[in-house]
Amino acid sequence: MREYGDIVNCGSLFFLISEPDIAKQILNRDQKDFNQEDFIGRRIKAVFGNGLVISSGEMWASERKLLNPLFKPQAIHSNMNEVIHEIDKTLDHWEAYVTSNQTFDLVNEMNIMTIMVSGKIFFDIDLKDKQSEVKQMLEIGTKYIVSGPPIYIPSWIPTIQHLKLRWINRKLDKLFKQIVQNRLESKVERNDFADIMINALAGSDASTEDRRLMLDEMKTMLAAGYFPVACTLSIFWHLMGKHPDYLSKITHEIRSKPADYNFTEHFYKDFPLSMQVVFETLRLYPIAFSIWRKSKIEQNIGGLNLSKGKTICISIFNIHRNPNIWDDPDKFYPERFDEETLRTKPKHHFMPFGWGSRSCIGDNLGFMMVYLAIIKIIQKFDVHVLPGQKLEVKESPLLSPKKVYAKINFNNHG
Numbered sequence: 001m002r003e004y005g006d007i008v009n010c011g012s013l014f015f016l017i018s019e020p021d022i023a024k025q026i027l028n029r030d031q032k033d034f035n036q037e038d039f040i041g042r043r044i045k046a047v048f049g050n051g052l053v054i055s056s057g058e059m060w061a062s063e064r065k066l067l068n069p070l071f072k073p074q075a076i077h078s079n080m081n082e083v084i085h086e087i088d089k090t091l092d093h094w095e096a097y098v099t100s101n102q103t104f105d106l107v108n109e110m111n112i113m114t115i116m117v118s119g120k121i122f123f124d125i126d127l128k129d130k131q132s133e134v135k136q137m138l139e140i141g142t143k144y145i146v147s148g149p150p151i152y153i154p155s156w157i158p159t160i161q162h163l164k165l166r167w168i169n170r171k172l173d174k175l176f177k178q179i180v181q182n183r184l185e186s187k188v189e190r191n192d193f194a195d196i197m198i199n200a201l202a203g204s205d206a207s208t209e210d211r212r213l214m215l216d217e218m219k220t221m222l223a224a225g226y227f228p229v230a231c232t233l234s235i236f237w238h239l240m241g242k243h244p245d246y247l248s249k250i251t252h253e254i255r256s257k258p259a260d261y262n263f264t265e266h267f268y269k270d271f272p273l274s275m276q277v278v279f280e281t282l283r284l285y286p287i288a289f290s291i292w293r294k295s296k297i298e299q300n301i302g303g304l305n306l307s308k309g310k311t312i313c314i315s316i317f318n319i320h321r322n323p324n325i326w327d328d329p330d331k332f333y334p335e336r337f338d339e340e341t342l343r344t345k346p347k348h349h350f351m352p353f354g355w356g357s358r359s360c361i362g363d364n365l366g367f368m369m370v371y372l373a374i375i376k377i378i379q380k381f382d383v384h385v386l387p388g389q390k391l392e393v394k395e396s397p398l399l400s401p402k403k404v405y406a407k408i409n410f411n412n413h414g
Contacts (some may be wrong), residue, residue, distance in 0.1 A: 006322065007304060013133030013150055014038075014292075014311035015304070018236040018318035022302040024348040026293060027356035028137060028310060031056060039152040040145065040397070041292060046155040046165060047141040050213055051095075052361065060358075063217065066182055066200055067361060070193055076365045079121045083369055084263065086117045087376045092123045094381065096409055103386065106329045106404040110233040110373070111135055111226070117369060118225035122193040123179055130175065134315030137168040142396040169219075176218040180304045193221055201313040224362060228353075229369045231400035232278070233288040236374065238279055238401045241366075243332055254378045255411070268371060276334035278370055282320075282352035284332060289317040291354060316351060317399075325349050382410040 005390040006019035017023050036054055045054045052063045060354040090113040097104050112131050119127035144161050156164050183198055201214035253273050266274055291314040295306040352358035386405045394400045
């Protein structure tokens with residue numbers, strides 16, 4: 001940014017935007033003046049169909065309206081005990097790492113934990129026997145989204161990647177069709193995500209398009225429910241390996257609470273430093289590090305002239321490290337997110353889950369899962385992230401380290 005500026009014209013390919021005010025204007029005019037018909041958006045559609053993450057217009061509005069009640073604070077916090085239960089079940093298996101003094105990969109464990117949580121709260125199922133399969137399928141799909149040159153090859157062309165996509169889509173369809181069949185046969189009302197989808201899109205009068213949309217939404221929600229949270233937790237642990245002083249500080253904060261601490265909807269306020277560390281993690285390494293759009297019309301945004309059809313890449317990564325809005329932007333300094341800063345700093349300077357009407361519908365659920373996972377892990381274990389690990393990221397549209405190796409011991413001070 002210091003060399004090229006906040007707006008870079010990458011020739012005929014796209015504009016790279018690292019300026020938060022212009023990014024905000026673009027995202028505030030999303031749907032109306034911009035779409036996701038760029039090469040990234042079309043690849044996402046090949047993976048997730050017409051699910052909420054990529055749909056547009058009236059279809060998107062109806063999907064969002066249908067799902068909004070699930071993601072209101074009261075509904076989110078009603079899932080808290082189930083989230084904690086699934087986290088605890090995963091941590092029970094960690095005891096073997098203590099007894100064997102074994103080094104293990106926290107990235108893999110964060111994926112397992114969040115898959116289990118997502119399976120439970122969205123579908124009320126145990127995905128224990130499907131963990132590897134779900135991870136493999138998502139890795140294939142997400143790698144397809146970001147790999148290769150910045151062009152879109154139609155999905156009907158039988159490339160190796162497209163053949164793999166067809167395979168994972170068949171596997172996921174089979175999984176979700178079985179969930180639907182089991183729900184219809186049980187006739188037990190759960191009022192969760194799966195029920196909402198089935199009641200809206202799988203009735204006796206449902207069309208083929210409705211049923212296809214239902215499967216797309218289920219696929220989208222499983223991926224969106226676990227993968228961003230797993231990535232955030234994985235980056236968090238990587239940074240705790242680089243900054244063990246902060247791991248010690250939040251360990252002290254977490255263990256200063258009673259062993260039988262009661263988690264309520266306001267539990268976040270009892271862990272202010274832990275919240276600051278998570279925010280700083282997402283500032284330095286926003287998991288959704290870029291947002292791609294295409295201009296639907298010829299227009300001017302904050303002095304930037306955009307021709308119809310021009311692709312824009314909003315770099316959340318660069319905005320979060322923009323020296324014009326952040327002091328010492330490459331430094332890990334969680335205290336920059338104290339109450340005063342949160343109250344006075346423009347909110348669009350920090351947007352790890354996007355901005356505007358198309359920002360992530362599940363951001364509050366994601367934060368709850370992240371905080372609960374960190375707190376429950378540190379309550380039970382002393383975590384030692386092996387020092388000197390370099391950050392090697394996955395080939396994925398979300399930012400995640402490939403591996404974070406650690407050892408653990410029981411917390412004998414609780």
